[in-house]
Amino acid sequence: MNVDYLTPEFWSEMQFFTDRGSVEKTRTADGKLIINAKNFDGKHISVREGMRTTTDTPDHPTGRVLFLGGSTVYCFEVPDSLTIASYLQRFLNFAGLRMQVLNLGVSGATTTNRIDKLLSMGTLTNRDTVIILFGVNDVGWQNYYLNESLSLKVLRNLRKYSLLLSWVYFEISSPRRIKVGASAAHDCAKKLLNLSAWLDLIGVRHKFIVQPNIYTKILLNEYESEIVHRFGTDFSQIVKSAYAVYNELHSYPFTSASNLMDDTGTSVYLDWSHVNATGNELIARFVSELEIFANVDSPEEIP
Numbered sequence: 001m002n003v004d005y006l007t008p009e010f011w012s013e014m015q016f017f018t019d020r021g022s023v024e025k026t027r028t029a030d031g032k033l034i035i036n037a038k039n040f041d042g043k044h045i046s047v048r049e050g051m052r053t054t055t056d057t058p059d060h061p062t063g064r065v066l067f068l069g070g071s072t073v074y075c076f077e078v079p080d081s082l083t084i085a086s087y088l089q090r091f092l093n094f095a096g097l098r099m100q101v102l103n104l105g106v107s108g109a110t111t112t113n114r115i116d117k118l119l120s121m122g123t124l125t126n127r128d129t130v131i132i133l134f135g136v137n138d139v140g141w142q143n144y145y146l147n148e149s150l151s152l153k154v155l156r157n158l159r160k161y162s163l164l165l166s167w168v169y170f171e172i173s174s175p176r177r178i179k180v181g182a183s184a185a186h187d188c189a190k191k192l193l194n195l196s197a198w199l200d201l202i203g204v205r206h207k208f209i210v211q212p213n214i215y216t217k218i219l220l221n222e223y224e225s226e227i228v229h230r231f232g233t234d235f236s237q238i239v240k241s242a243y244a245v246y247n248e249l250h251s252y253p254f255t256s257a258s259n260l261m262d263d264t265g266t267s268v269y270l271d272w273s274h275v276n277a278t279g280n281e282l283i284a285r286f287v288s289e290l291e292i293f294a295n296v297d298s299p300e301e302i303p
Contacts, residue, residue: 005079005277010044017045018076022107024050032116037074037106044079052103054085056093061100062127063296065092067287068114069133072211072273073105075280082277084133087284095288097296099129110137111188115195126203129296131287132192135211135258136273139242140184141235144177152176156234174237181241189249196253205292210246210256212283214272215239218262224269231272239272257286 017040024038036050046053052074067073067085075083085103092099104117111134118130148156152173159166192208199206214224215236228236247256260282261268261275268279275283 003276005044005082010079013042013044014076017042022047022074022076028116028120032120033113034117034120035106035109035113036117045076046080052083052085052105053080054083054089054101054103055081056086056089057100058093058098061098063097063099063129064127065099065101065129065131066104066118066121066124067101067131067133068104068109068118069211070105070109070114070137071107072136072275073103073133074107075103075105076107077270077274078277078280082280084280084284084287087281088287091284091288092293095293097293099296105133108137112191115191118195124199124202124204126205128204129292130199130204130206131290132206132208133211133283134188134192134208135243135246136213136239138184138188139239140180141238143184144180144238148173148176170233173234177234177237178241181238181243182245185242185245189245189254192253199253205296206253207287207290207292208249208254209287210243210249210254210258211273212258212260212275212279213239213243214269216243216247216258217269218259221267224267227269227272235272255290257283260286 022038022040024036026034026036028034037047037052039050040047065088067088073084080086083103085101085105089101092101104114106113111132114132118124124130152169155165155169155172159169196206196208214220214227217224220228243258247258249256261279264278264282268275268282270276
């Protein structure tokens with residue numbers, strides 16, 4: 001694992017940044033909540049105009065890549081140069097594509113949030129390419145725990161005192177968690193398909209990528225197994241149920257990177273969904289090799 005960037009200076013800046021909050025919320029005229037990354041001017045972490053800084057951008061870009069997602073796109077665990085967006089920028093530069101990658105990742109953002117953000121921008125053209133990395137914030141776990149019945153909440157809190165109560169809670173709650181995960185995934189996919197129809201209408205290239213997480217990794221090492229154990233069976237049921245739906249989305253505009261980390265020797269995971277710089281590079285390479293970048297025209301420079 002490349003941890004050269006984990007210097008005391010970077011760690012101190014990251015802690016200061018996360019302690020002050022990384023999200024700003026505004027409402028559009030029609031009442032939609034739009035969340036952006038909060039501006040920050042650090043040495044290792046910087047955010048300008050509500051977007052995490054992408055390094056190595058070309059001087060005279062001929063198009064934009066709007067890269068959307070949650071904290072896994074924002075990449076607060078690494079410096080600006082090691083985010084997925086910055087790796088992607090370098091891969092595209094190497095391929096001779098003069099496209100500017102915009103990091104529109106925001107911590108905690110769901111796909112619904114990112115769709116609203118995209119629609120609020122109002123400036124998309126056929127020079128743009130939209131990439132949405134989705135999945136981990138769209139499995140429905142927030143709604144499950146908010147809407148869990150009082151009796152199940154009581155059982156959940158008491159199960160640590162009794163194996164019988166633990167078994168009863170698991171048996172009663174499992175079907176509900178599985179249903180919530182699948183329902184959330186179907187809802188997310190439907191919204192993305194509606195977005196795809198609109199992007200097709202205005203001629204914007206796009207791809208929606210099911211992102212990797214530790215529960216979809218085929219073989220776990222000891223460290224990864226401990227992460228899974230820490231988050232618990234309840235959570236894993238919801239995630240796996242949602243991803244069973246997501247991984248059936250093989251046709252345009254979807255593609256899956258859910259098993260992208262299967263062949264990693266040393267783990268790239270920091271928790272169940274966030275990865276280190278090595279994982280960011282793997283995701284960026286996957287994105288750069290998508291067919292939508294294979295036949296990109298080279299229009300005149302963006303004014």
